[in-house]
Amino acid sequence: RIRTGGGMQGILYASPISTCSRRVMCVLQEVGADWALKPIDLGKGQQKSAEMLAIQPYGKVPAWHGADGFMLFESRAIMQYAAQGSDLVPVSNTERAIMDQWISVEYSYFAPDFLQIYYMKVLKKVSLDEMKIQAHRTALEKTLDLLEGRLTSSGLPYLACAAFTLADLTYMCYFAQFGACELLDTLDDRPALAAWWARCAGRPSWEYIMANRMCEERIAKE
Amino acid sequence: RIRTGGGMQGILYASPISTCSRRVMCVLQEVGADWALKPIDLGKGQQKSAEMLAIQPYGKVPAWHGADGFMLFESRAIMQYAAQGSDLVPVSNTERAIMDQWISVEYSYFAPDFLQIYYMKVLKKVSLDEMKIQAHRTALEKTLDLLEGRLTSSGLPYLACAAFTLADLTYMCYFAQFGACELLDTLDDRPALAAWWARCAGRPSWEYIMANRMCEERIAKE
Incomplete structure (x- = not known):
């Protein structure tokens, strides 16, 4: 291809x-x-x-x-x-549709709850409210359960199909902040999701983006 | 095709x-x-x-x-x-990208403001607050200006290209509620957008979806 x-x-x-x-x-x-x-x-x-x-x-x-x-x-x-x-995009119409579905879940359900926690705990854009964090965490766990269920029932290493696609990629920027957001323990009872995250985080593309040298090497010359 | x-x-x-x-x-x-x-x-x-x-x-x-x-x-x-x-999906990579951009604008900027007005004025899910409606309306008008600007500067009848695509289609369900939301006057100073909406609303597919007989004809047999 x-x-x-x-x-x-x-x-x-x-x-x-x-x-x-x-x-x-x-x-x-x-x-x-x-x-x-x-x-x-x-x-x-x-x-x-x-x-x-x-x-x-x-x-x-x-x-x-x-x-x-x-x-x-x-x-x-x-x-x-x-x-x-x-x-990164499956050729199969149905696999592509499944990819788009999980991308839409990210936007509709995952990000709204995750970002509120991130704003409070990490960016400090919103004042810390442990009650609200707990509510967003509970809502987020529903989506984590669905992701775990998808990986378990399909038996696939990635969300849309056997290959790494945009569906996986779109969640990585949030999972990389799970430590800072004190959400890492949500992976303890979700082994398929934990394994998926380890698989994604180990990709050379992602390791490069997170490395300090990336900025130096990629910076546009004026 | x-x-x-x-x-x-x-x-x-x-x-x-x-x-x-x-x-x-x-x-x-x-x-x-x-x-x-x-x-x-x-x-x-x-x-x-x-x-x-x-x-x-x-x-x-x-x-x-x-x-x-x-x-x-x-x-x-x-x-x-x-x-x-x-x-409904352009073959050209760049036209498809423009389509996806306006679809994303719908989700990121248009819908959040429009839906708050819709919830207050039409669905009554949220208690009416004219100050909040005004703020959402102002924010929405920024996006209406961008849509008007896109149609005007491109000279095209539709948002992504010369043909009707998902970019146009995704906004129609909201524009159909502009009357109920008391937003129709926002089209007065935006002639390209008003013409675009008339063009979209006149499509047989849309007229059918909005017609009472649709439900009777399409209802699944038990």
């Missing part, structure tokens, strides 16, 4: 530490794109600069500016774009 | 009046699927029945049960599944 990403070339405007940015950077690595990083410092509000608003009108990261002039925002759209035709 | 949906056969568990259900029903009509409707009465809580939870574990609608046994939930995943290979 042809990896379209192999021919992709451009600049990703992103924060190396933001969850949505990491999702896209990991796809770019997986497909072998020729990409440079334009780091955006969210703490300094650089995402609201005139330059950024011209390519991401809501003032968020990431945004893609291809060498061919093509511009795109929304991490989940960039992720699908970069992965088109690559091994 | 092959319309994969033309060979699709199955039952959609859905509420004929729910926005997310209408999105999928419209796709099924557009692709010429052979589908039956299993109406789920949200007022009676039928979405939480054991039968429903077996195919939609979060207790929501819609959910798809194919004649081939394939089950799928999440309206945006079913929409993409039903539309795969049809005219």
Whole structure:
């Protein structure tokens, strides 16, 4: 199969530490794109600069500016774009549909609860409220149960099919924060999910994105 | 091009009046699927029945049960599944990416603000607060400006390309409620968007979904 990403070339405007940015950077690595990083410092509000608003009108990261002039925002759209035709997207219609279903579950159910915990415990954007954290954790555990159930009943190593796809990739940026969010114990009773996470976290693309040298090596020359 | 949906056969568990259900029903009509409707009465809580939870574990609608046994939930995943290979999805990688971007904008920015207004004004799920409605309306208008800008600068009749795609379709269930939400005047200063909406609302697939006879004709035989 042809990896379209192999021919992709451009600049990703992103924060190396933001969850949505990491999702896209990991796809770019997986497909072998020729990409440079334009780091955006969210703490300094650089995402609201005139330059950024011209390519991401809501003032968020990431945004893609291809060498061919093509511009795109929304991490989940960039992720699908970069992965088109690559091994990250199943050829089978039903496997692709299952992939899209778990991506939608991430957006509809997983992220809303996870991010509230993350905002309180890690980013401190929201004041700490242990009652609320407990409620979000309970809601999150329902989705963790479904992920565990999917992996167990299918007997597959990954969520959509036998291969690693965007469905797995889209959750990685959150699981990487489970320690900081004091959620690691949720994996104790979910062995299939714990094994899946170890499998995902060990991918070279992900290890690279999380390494300090990534930023130095990928930074766009002015 | 092959319309994969033309060979699709199955039952959609859905509420004929729910926005997310209408999105999928419209796709099924557009692709010429052979589908039956299993109406789920949200007022009676039928979405939480054991039968429903077996195919939609979060207790929501819609959910798809194919004649081939394939089950799928999440309206945006079913929409993409039903539309795969049809005219609703552009062949061009960049046009498809633009489509996905506007679909993501719907989910990330449009729906959160629109739905709060809809819950207060129409469903009465949330108590009416005119200050909050105004704030959501202002936020929504930013996205309406972007949609207007996209249609104007591209000169195209639809959001992603010259053809009607999932990007247009995914917004229709909300625009159909603009009257009830007292938002119709937002189209007065946005002529391209107003023309786009008239174009979309006039599609036979949409008119059928909104017609009373649809339910009678499509209802699944027990």
